[in-house]
C-alpha cells in the first residue's frame with residue numbers, strides 16, 4: 001500500500017519535472033526556488049481532490065511539501081503546516097518554514113504569469129487587469145515588516161476545547177513584504193462614489209463547510225477602515241517570490257489584522273456598493289462583540305452573543321529559548337530569548353517573571369523593524385538553585401494593552417493572548 005503510494009508519487013513527480021522543463025522552455029514563470037538542484041520541487045503536484053492527496057505522498061517521501069522545510073503537518077486536506085518553535089528565535093520567519101493554511105480543496109500548484117492578471121473591478125470607473133510585471137515596475141514599491149497570524153493560532157489551548165485546526169503557537173510568521181499600495185491600485189481604477197467595501201478573491205476553489213453556498217474563499221474590508229491605506233499587495237516575501245503555498249504570485253497584506261484577510265493568490269479585488277454577505281464574512285471568522293471577544297458556551301447556547309468580523313491581533317509574547325527540553329545546570333548563565341508583537345501598535349515593553357508573577361523584570365528589546373513586525377527580546381538569567389521554575393513573559397504595546405493572565409473562550413477559538421508560561425527544570429550541578 002505504502003509502496004504503491006510512493007510509486008504513484010514518483011511518477012507524478014517525474015511528470016511534473018517534465019512539465020516544469022517544457023513550461024520553462026515556453027517561458028512560463030513560476031515561483032523560483034533557492035537553487036537549480038531544487039527543480040524537483042519547483043512544481044507542486046496537482047491538488048484537485050477528490051482522490052488520494054498527492055501532497056500526502058510528497059510528505060511521506062520527502063518529509064516536506066513543495067518549497068517547504070519539514071514542518072508540523074496539521075492537516076493534509078487542505079494542507080495546513082505549523083512552524084516549529086525554534087524558527088521564532090529570529091525576527092523574520094524564513095519562507096520555507098512559514099506556516100501554511102488553506103480552506104478549500106483545490107489550491108493552485110503553479111501560476112502562468114503570461115495569463116495571470118490582478119483584476120480591479122466592480123464599482124469602479126476604469127476596471128483594471130494588472131500583470132505581474134506591471135505591478136513590479138509600474139508602481140512605487142513599498143517594504144513593510146508585518147506579522148501574519150491565523151485567527152486560530154493557539155486554538156488548542158482553549159478550555160473547553162473547540163472544533164477547528166488544533167494549532168499550537170506556530171500559526172504565525174513575520175516577513176518583510178514588498179509590493180504595491182492597495183490605494184495606488186484603487187486610484188488607478190477610480191472608485192465610484194457610494195462604494196462600501198473591497199472584496200478579495202484568490203485562485204483556490206472547492207467545497208467549503210456546510211451552508212457555504214459558493215466555492216470560493218472571499219474576504220472583505222470596509223473602504224472607510226483606515227487600514228485600507230496601509231494595505232499592500234505583496235509580490236515579494238523576505239526579498240524572494242512568495243512560495244506557492246503562501247500565495248504566489250501576490251497576496252494582500254493587512255498590517256495588524258489577522259491573516260484571514262491576507263488573501264493568497266489574490267486575483268480579484270472587487271469594489272462593492274453594499275456589505276459582503278458571503279459565508280466567510282457573514283458566518284465564519286466572527287468574534288463575540290464583548291471585551292477581548294470572550295464569552296461562554298452557555299451564553300452561546302442561550303443565543304445571547306452578538307458577533308462582529310474578527311479584526312486586529314491582540315498583544316502577544318513568547319519565550320522561545322530555553323524551551324524546557326533539557327535540564328539546566330545551576331549557575332549556567334542563560335539568555336532568555338523570544339519575540340513579541342501586537343496588531344494595535346509597537347511593542348513598548350516585555351517583562352519576565354520567574355516567581356509566579358510576584359516580580360517582573362524588563363527584558364531588552366531587539367532591533368525595531370516597525371510596529372507590525374515581531375520584536376525580539378532577551379534577558380540574561382542564571383538559575384541560582386535547583387528546582388522547577390515557571391518562566392512567564394508578558395508584553396505591553398504602544399496603546400497600553402498588556403497581556404492578561406486569563407484566557408479567552410469563543411466558539412471559533414480565536415484571539416488567544418494569555419501570558420505564556422514555560423516550565424524549566426534546573427538541576428544540581430555540584
Ligand SMILES: Nc1nc2c(c(=O)[nH]1)N[C@H]1C(S)=C(S)[C@@H](COP(=O)(O)O)O[C@H]1N2
Pocket residue numbers: 098099100101102103104148149150151201202203204217245246247259260261262263264265266
Ligand atoms: N486564497 C486564500 N487566501 C487565504 C486563505 C485561503 O484559504 N485562501 N486563508 C487565509 C487564512 S485564514 C490564513 S491563516 C492565511 C494563511 O497564510 P499562510 O498560508 O501564508 O500562512 O491565509 C489567508 N489567505
Ligand SMILES: [Mo]
Pocket residue numbers: 101149150151152259260
Ligand atoms: Mo486563519
